[in-house]
Amino acid sequence: MTETRLRTWTHLAGYLLATLFIVMLASQNLRYGLYELFYLAAGLALLTLGGAVYTLVSRRQQLRAPGHLMILAAVNALVLAAVVTLDRPYISHWCLPLLVLNFIILPLRQGITLSLALTTGLTLFLLVRLPLVEALPPAFAAVILTSVAALYIWHYDHMAQSAEDLAITDPLTGAHNARFLDETLQKEISRSEATGHPLSAIMLAVDYADEAEDLHGVTGMQTLGRALTQHLFGVIRAGDTLYSLRTGEFFLILPFTPEDGVRVIAERIRRTVAEHSWPVAGKITISLGCTTRTRQDTRSTQLRERAAQALGTARKRGHDTIWYSTGESRQP
Numbered sequence: 001m002t003e004t005r006l007r008t009w010t011h012l013a014g015y016l017l018a019t020l021f022i023v024m025l026a027s028q029n030l031r032y033g034l035y036e037l038f039y040l041a042a043g044l045a046l047l048t049l050g051g052a053v054y055t056l057v058s059r060r061q062q063l064r065a066p067g068h069l070m071i072l073a074a075v076n077a078l079v080l081a082a083v084v085t086l087d088r089p090y091i092s093h094w095c096l097p098l099l100v101l102n103f104i105i106l107p108l109r110q111g112i113t114l115s116l117a118l119t120t121g122l123t124l125f126l127l128v129r130l131p132l133v134e135a136l137p138p139a140f141a142a143v144i145l146t147s148v149a150a151l152y153i154w155h156y157d158h159m160a161q162s163a164e165d166l167a168i169t170d171p172l173t174g175a176h177n178a179r180f181l182d183e184t185l186q187k188e189i190s191r192s193e194a195t196g197h198p199l200s201a202i203m204l205a206v207d208y209a210d211e212a213e214d215l216h217g218v219t220g221m222q223t224l225g226r227a228l229t230q231h232l233f234g235v236i237r238a239g240d241t242l243y244s245l246r247t248g249e250f251f252l253i254l255p256f257t258p259e260d261g262v263r264v265i266a267e268r269i270r271r272t273v274a275e276h277s278w279p280v281a282g283k284i285t286i287s288l289g290c291t292t293r294t295r296q297d298t299r300s301t302q303l304r305e306r307a308a309q310a311l312g313t314a315r316k317r318g319h320d321t322i323w324y325s326t327g328e329s330r331q332p
């Protein structure tokens with residue numbers, strides 16, 4: 001299940017459960033003839049039902065649907081205003097499910113802001129209106145509920161971020177993995193098509209990697225791969241992304257980079273790698289295959305294949321070499 005779909009279902013369930021709870025409150029108050037509380041609950045139920053409808057209408061944008069903040073701010077304000085203006089401290093328990101709903105539906109920071117505002121307003125009102133022993137239990141309940149819900153959502157966000165990092169990162173080198181390469185390259189191609197900005201790519205590999213692996217073993221090559229990754233992260237600029245393919249083989253996506261630019265950065269990488277002293281292997285050289293998107297390139301595989309062919313040519317031409325492929329018959 002995608003994150004968007006998961007959130008749609010969670011938001012929908014949250015709003016519908018809240019509506020059910022409030023409708024029960026409304027009917028109870030109607031039975032006892034407490035009409036002002038009945039109208040309050042009916043208004044709240046309309047708002048939460050509106051939230052459910054809004055969730056369905058904007059189900060494709062649930063990761064950043066700004067309407068939830070407005071709906072929940074209105075619900076929170078209405079409940080707090082009712083507690084204060086109707087001067088009925090005993091309906092403070094209406095606030096408790098609302099504190100949880102804020103966290104279920106809103107991003108963590110917005111959830112904390114709304115819930116803290118509601119908890120603070122409620123606590124101040126209870127302390128002013130009731131004797132301390134009667135005011136403290138509901139105020140404590142609100143504070144504890146807000147803290148537990150905030151901690152739980154923070155933990156969930158943290159776990160989701162770690163899972164995403166694991167899915168797109170090569171654990172050995174810390175660079176992105178090959179699976180994520182196609183996805184990002186395709187997005188960058190679409191962006192380049194839409195904006196007309198140039199897009200370049202480099203595929204690079206350690207020269208004589210197989211011989212180096214025989215000599216230094218798999219662990220030695222992993223150490224070298226990690227050091228090379230750190231070095232490349234230090235050379236490229238923000239916005240460029242680095243992918244680890246096979247042992248000693250990397251791919252770079254360079255948005256907003258024309259042919260002249262990719263030649264500059266490729267030469268800088270080649271030269272700094274050759275000058276550096278590497279763990280395990282000492283001196284190494286690399287070969288680089290470069291290319292820039294042409295108007296005919298609409299799929300990621302086209303750029304990947306051309307960069308790989310350019311890398312093959314660079315290797316054939318004697319290693320420690322850069323080869324630029326234009327995607328046409330023109331040679332560099």
Ligand SMILES: Nc1nc2c(ncn2[C@@H]2O[C@H](COP(=O)(O)OP(=O)(O)OP(=O)(O)O)[C@@H](O)[C@H]2O)c(=O)[nH]1
Nearest residue numbers: 235236237240254255256257258260261262264265
């Ligand atoms: N994507 C990318 N392109 C680079 C990088 N370094 C250089 N280039 C390209 O090479 C061109 C010339 O770069 P430099 O020789 O460093 O000159 P510069 O005047 O510092 O370039 P700017 O970064 O544009 O200010 C840049 O305009 C880029 O197109 C890099 O780290 N990443």
